[in-house]
Amino acid sequence: MKTAVKITVVIPIYNREAFLAEAVESVLNQDFQDFELLLIDDGSTDGSAQLAQHYTRVDKRVRLLQQENAGVSAARNRGLQHAQGCYIYFLDSDDTLDSTFLSSSYQVLEQEQADGLVIGADYGHRFPALVALPTCAQMWRLSYLQRHADVRFPLGIQPAEDGLFSHCLLAMSDRIAYNAAGIYHYRSHEDQNHRRIAQEADRLLAQIPDWFNYLVSFYERNSLLGSKSLHLARFLEHEPFGFRYLNMSLLAQQKQDVMDMIQAFYQQYSRPYMSQHEFKQLSFPFQEFLNSPSAAAFDQFYxxxxxxxxxxxxxxxxxxxxxxxxxxxxxxxxxxxxxxxx
Incomplete structure (x- = not known):
């Protein structure tokens, strides 16, 4: 398919009237101008849709798609479906981009002829051994996503929807480049999803089986359990262990529940395919976690x-x-x- 522009930027919107203008302006003011901007209004009840409509009138590169409220994953997937750029990037509606973000990213992608791009200095210490990325740190070649149409942002899952999406895409390509110069301005405010999630540990932990079901379906569908078992184990280390078990304030029983889920999944889907050499590539704390008899015993070790x-x-x-x-x-x-x- 011949692309009309170099980059498609997708902004999913749900009740972000207070921040949306800054997000949109940060895209329109890029020093790289060969892009389209897709605004996906996910059933907003404030003035977000009207503001988005204003930008479609003042700049022909801006398009607005509207839908009934279905969640951020559905909004991003719809943007992906309608994208016309060679590359696609997802920007949150309350954040902004530095003025050279698109130009520096496009330059690296073209030079490396990569399927995907890791963006931002914060991820340099883990590149290329990356297993999951937030939306702010990933840009993809649209034709690569079209070849893997079974990989989309999972519906009904949040958080970790962006980590699951990127994890699967990273598993299927070794043509991943890195742009340390891409600067993303993350806005911190009280109404953010991750702040609410921190107060709703039970709801979040109840989603972990959904993460695992998504992963099993992907790995079995693409026959990757044997060849990518270390990649899968590193997702367990990164997301449910690192971000949830270690970094959330959990009660003792919640910690034990998380440990039981991770250990059971690892025993069934990673360990049978991993060599001892691959196991040793996991961090020492995670190795101990996988072999620990209880959460209390691991916490003493840690x-x-x-x-x-x-x-x-x-x-x-x-x-x-x-x-x-x-x-x-x-x-x-x-x-x-x-x-x-x-």
């Missing part, structure tokens, strides 16, 4: 592990002061400070 690690990082930061080569010294000190902040 507390000791964290204390020892912080001591090692402090010692490393201190010793780096004596490295004679200034360039190397600065790099090492930056590394130890970054590790301490995680």
């Amino acid at each position: 507390s000791r592990y964290q204390q020892k690690r912080q001591q090692q990082l402090k010692w490393g930061l201190f010793c780096s002061r004596f490295i004679p080569i200034s360039r190397v010294r600065r790099k090492m000190r930056a590394y130890y400070r970054e590790e301490q902040s995680r």
Whole structure:
């Protein structure tokens, strides 16, 4: 299919009248102008749709699609269905892009002839061993998504819908590039979904089986359990273990429930296909987690592990002061400070 523009930017909208203009203007003011902007109004009840309609009148590159409220995944999928660009990017309606975001990303994608692009300095330390990305950090070649039409944002799942979407796409290509220069401005405000989720742990944890069902369906459908078992295990490490078990304030029983779900899934879908060498590529805490007899036992181990690690990082930061080569010294000190902040 011949594309009409280089990049399609999709903004799903639901009651974001207060922030939408800034998001749209950040796209219209890019130094890269060969794009289309699809605004997907997901049944807003405020003035978002009227504001979006205004932009369709003042800029011919802006299109508005409206639907009854069906959720952010449905809105993004509809934008993908109507996209005409060579590449597609999803922007949240309360965030903004730096003025060179599209140009720097397009340049890397064209140079590397990549299927997908990881964007942002925050992801450099994990590239290329990435297993999931937020929407702000991923741009895809539209023809690649069209070849894999079974991979879309899962309906009825949030959070982790963007992580599941990107995880599956990352599993099927080794042509993934990285743009450290892409700067995304994330807005923090009280009405954000992840803030509500932090207060609704039971609802979030109840969705983990839905994540696992989505993954099993994808891996079995594409016959990837044997060849991508480490990739799958790393998703368990990244999303339900790292983001949920370690970073959420969970009750003791909730922690045990998460551990039981992860261990059971790993035993059935990853362990039978993984070599010992692949298992050792998982982080040491996650290895312990998978083999731990209980959440309480793991928490005792992890507390000791964290204390020892912080001591090692402090010692490393201190010793780096004596490295004679200034360039190397600065790099090492930056590394130890970054590790301490995680």
